[in-house]
Amino acid sequence: MIEPYERALDDVPGAHPYPRSSRYHAVEIGVHRAPDGTGVRYAKRRLLPPLDEAAEETVPHTVSSGERADQLGQRYFGDPGQWWRIADANPVLDPRELTDEPGERVAVPLPGGFPGGTGGPGVRNG
Structure with a gap:
């Protein structure tokens, strides 16, 4: 069970973009660099267990x-x-x-x- 104070971490700027209850919370976040140098964050591939x-x-x-x-x-x-x-x-x-x-x-x-x-x-x- 997630403690209430841990949920507050979901709202911290720069923290993981997905809340702890999301299927994507444990997924690594990558950064794609556009030709102009700006970074675009994205969720890397999420694999299911066998x-x-x-x-x-x-x-x-x-x-x-x-x-x-x-x-x-x-x-x-x-x-x-x-x-x-x-x-x-x-x-x-x-x-x-x-x-x-x-x-x-x-x-x-x-x-x-x-x-x-x-x-x-x-x-x-x-």
Whole structure:
């Protein structure tokens, strides 16, 4: 769990551009130099851990009609913005793919962390 004083670090100018709850928080930030010399910051590539390693760190969830990825994030992590953890475990790019078929089973990472996770509410780095 992130302490309130740690959240304040997310607002410090020059700090990492993504909050601690973001999937991009642990991603290295690069700087591209334009021909005129100005620097453009960007998030370097974010790789997912191998799914075979992650399979035992998940629990199944059966999708209900009308359910959305943000609702799953709220239910399992206490934060609707954490839907991306579930997307990473399945893996899907579009969060609608997680819940577009009622009755489909999706993998939900355990609070202990999905290998390669970046931490965040209720999630330890794994």
